[in-house]
Amino acid sequence: MKLTSEHLKTLHSLYIAHLKKALDMEREITKALPKMVDKSTTPELANAFRSHLKETEGHVSRIEQILQRQTGSSKSETCKAIGALITEAEDGIKDAKDDPMVLDVTLIAAGQEVEHHEIAVYGTLRSWAQLMGHNEDVSLLESTLKEEKAADEKLTRISVDANARAAA
């Protein structure tokens, strides 16, 4: 299918709207991760969340950089999806009632739900940026996407141990 100039205009507006939501998403994650560090009961899990917090601060600044370049401002728009995922995580933490095993598997599950959402968001943004030829954006989005995938894989590795402890 050939993209008309009208299509490109619509795609560009969608791209900007999704970038603004992605910025809100990343900012909310920087607020949620310190709580996940605190609630983790193993140093391995706490460190995984701590190092992803550092990366997430970089994700915020990459999106700010892209939005600045594209629109001249780095204003965000509320991302309802991340709000819902964080509320679910907080409910799960409450339900775990400070049982360390339940707490860790709950935190890992919540972390992976967030990572999968982010992977979907960045996969879409990168494809749209490629379609429109925004090559500098593509490489920034690609770097973040790689870090989200690596964070997800790290949680999978940690979950093998945590799930075995929970089942024992």
Ligand SMILES: [Fe+2]
């Ligand atoms: Fe992120």
